[in-house]
Amino acid sequence: MIFEQIATGGCQSYLIGCDQSCVAALIDPELSQIDHYLALAAREGVRLRYLIDTHTHADHFSATRELARRLDLPVVMHRASPAPFVDMRIGDGEMVVLGKLRLQAIHTPGHTADSMCLLVDDRIFTGDTLLIGATGRTDLPSGDPEQLYDSLFNKVLKLDPALKVYPAHDYKGRSHSTIGDEIATNPRLQKRDRAEFVEMMRNLNLTMPTHITEALRTNMSGGKTVASLLAEATSAVPFMSLAELKSRVEAGEDDLIVLDVRERDAYEAGHIPGARLLPRGQLELRVNQDLPDPTRRILACCELGYISTLAAATLRSMGFVRAVALDGGMKAWREAGYPLRSGKEA
Known part of the structure; x- marks a missing residue:
């Protein structure tokens, strides 16, 4: 045996x-x-x-x-x-x-x-x-x-x-x-x-x-379990580091759209400068209106990095082939002392 x-x-x-x-x-x-x-x-x-x-x-x-x-x-x-x-x-x-x-x-x-x-x-x-x-x-x-x-x-x-x-x-x-x-x-x-x-x-x-x-x-x-969904998304999505994103934001890079997929109250309490708000729950319904150019590089971010990974995978499946996720999340961004903006979208 x-x-x-x-x-x-x-x-x-x-x-x-x-x-x-x-x-x-x-x-x-x-x-x-x-x-x-x-x-x-x-x-x-x-x-x-x-x-x-x-x-x-x-x-x-x-x-x-x-x-x-x-x-x-x-x-x-x-x-x-x-x-x-x-x-x-x-x-x-x-x-x-x-x-x-x-x-x-x-x-x-x-x-x-x-x-x-x-x-x-x-x-x-x-x-x-x-x-x-x-x-x-x-x-x-x-x-x-x-x-x-x-x-x-x-x-x-x-x-x-x-x-x-x-x-x-x-x-x-x-x-x-x-x-x-x-x-x-x-x-x-x-x-x-x-x-x-x-x-x-x-x-x-x-x-x-x-x-x-x-x-x-x-x-x-x-x-599927939540862990399986996250593992599948992670295998299909590239990531950008906190430091790399900070340098691109400070340089005012025009080609990068920072997409905050949290809810409005979390976004308004503090977000990455220049980030757009598009809650994950509305992503599929608003994507054509809010993101009309599928060739743009889009970086999704959330509080801990999980929801943004799922969001980036969804965007890629919808044809936004340059979508990436932030490695970490807003919690890590704040702890690193990186710049924040509060209030509604500019």
Whole structure:
């Protein structure tokens, strides 16, 4: 067996493959690690065949959709998954074949309705159903403590105690546990009475994941994250430094239009001398009126540099091929002590 565990903060993902047929799958891949996964597959000499999510993640961004697009590979999830881009929907007891390996799905709803564990040889990938020293929470969309109790006590914990447990998350640097160790030491599993377990799960009072809305939106729909949009824009846009812009403004360069894409109140509180105001939300609607010459060099600026990067990418896509973004933003401009003007446009 070919096996690699990849940690991204508290998220755990896995490359598992057959060393005889040199085919592999990624389990619970994380979006920021795509290049790492591809390098691992190349290093191990395997061809990726499947991309598997054990459930709809709410606390990180899945890489399955992006990898599927790049590599033309099938996305595998339980049949209860709401995601429309899933290619292979599997049910309880069904298997994914990887050469000589067999990954058997065990439907374990509770953390989410589509949660499943994957049993292969001497290990089980438990997603967020069973964690090391904990369990998945049940207070997120489609969570159910009653179902989690059944999934744990009537399915997972009845498996071989020697099975190695590899969860989708661990925040203490641990790589794995065993079923036996979790039965003996996991505090939540000591509540073996159904009513006590359910009451405990309903009263955990955990904080919500930082990016829950965005994670659920992208993982359920295949939509793009804000970080992905910014990365795409950054790859398509040149930048100008603060010092370079300062020298051009002081020289009164006629060929450069400084376009402030913040809202009016922020612009009037302080802007780069000579900058024009065109809020990002009005850009597409006003661009023909405000920027009639597509051959001009346009520099977009905003408070922190993110919105201006998106604005510059939009301008380029609309035919303003000399659009660039300010490297940094007005915050950095002010901190550098560079000149400002306040009030309305001249």
